[in-house]
Amino acid sequence: MENKFPKNVRQIGNVSDTPKIYVEDYVDTFLNQICDKADNKQAGAFLVGKKEETEGQEYIYIFGAICMEISEDENEIISQENFEKAKQEKQEYFEEGTLIGWMLCRPGVRMLIDGKIFKAHEKYFSEKNTVFILKDNAEMEEQYYCYKYKELMQIGGHYVYYEKNAAMQSYMITARKKIGVTPSEVVEDKAAKDFRNLVKERFEAQEQKKSSRLTYVASVFLVIVVLIMGVTTLNNYGKMKSVQSSLEFIRDSLLKQDGNKTQKTNGTVKAADDQKSEESVQSDQTTNDPQTEVQQEPEAQQGEESDTSSAEEEKTSEPAASTMQEMTEDIYIVEKGDTLAKISKKVYGDSGHVDAICRMNGLSDGNLIFIGQKLILP
DSSP: OOOSOOSSEEEEEOOOSSSEEEEEHHHHHHHHHHHHHTTTSOEEEEEEEEEEEETTEEEEEEEEEEEEOOOSSTTOSSOHHHHHHHHHHHHHHOTTOEEEEEEEEOTTSOSOOOHHHHHHHHHHOOSTTEEEEEEETTTTEEEEEEEETTEEEEESEEEEEOOOOHHHHHHHHHTHHHHTOOHHHHTOOHHHHHHHHHHHHHHHHHHHHHHHHHHHHHHHHHHHHHHHHHHHHHHHHHHHHHHHHHHHHHHHHHHHHHHHHHHHHHHHHHHHHHHHHHHHHHHHHHHHSOSSSOOOOOHHHHHHHHHHHHHHHHHSOHHHHHHHHHSOOEEEEOOTTOOHHHHHHHHHSSSTTHHHHHHHHTOSSTTOOOTTOEEEEO
16 A cells, blocks of 8 residues: 555545545445345445544545454444454555454445444444444445544545555455455456556546646747737837837928028028118218208219210310319318308308309209219319
């Protein structure tokens, strides 16, 4: 018997009670064989196993069974002689175990704990968590009991587990004559063997299926992660392209606006320069123009006047020219507010020299003079 928690188990009934009872498959088969061969008689067996406690939970493992002869005394079920004989057989076949309970098969009798059963159990199995199994092969019923708090308390269910049990196989071969079982029904029970193989195959298939399922889940999870990363990358790429396009559009807009501003600024400066030039010209003309009495004339008109003066000067007699040469020449610069009459009065003391000044300077109109103009005085 291997001291480890069974892997291949089959649950029978409600197993919420404590302690948890595990019965090895060969033992369960042997107990059923005893009941089947008993016909309408009572039959029984002693149970061999061990008790364990793990993390506060109590477990009972039954991995052996020994034939029990019902006492001929009507007042008892188990005789002392039969119990001692069972202890010897246990020592021979199941050294690692202890006698931890018994089984009684009573065909056609109500499934109740009577005084004889309780008395026998308390006499031979008074320790805590010892087991009693009551079977009725006629009705195919069975009940499991556990002795605790000085009572046989019914357990709702148990487990049947499957492991290699050479000790029980050996005992079943030895005891086949006692219970009337043929060799083909003892250990090499094909149905039981096939069932064990089936359980083993199912267990392996479940393990493989579980492994495959885990692999499948891991693969699906990996694919999902890759897809999410791909979608995220594509979305980020699209966003990056969108941002890049937006930046390029903003850059082009800014460059275009800068070009328009430059053109507008150049045009404004140019216009301002032109306006400044015009204002400068006008300022010069305004400065040269007598605001009160002297009229401003364009340069073209002055040219015409010069031409006219030249023509009149040519028409003037040569004696006038000689007269001007004979006169003492002086220069007068026209000031603001000057007229030929004022200049004549200022220079000569009277206004009688206006015509002479006009002739001297080739002026046809004495009022057409401008500030800063140089006049030759006779």
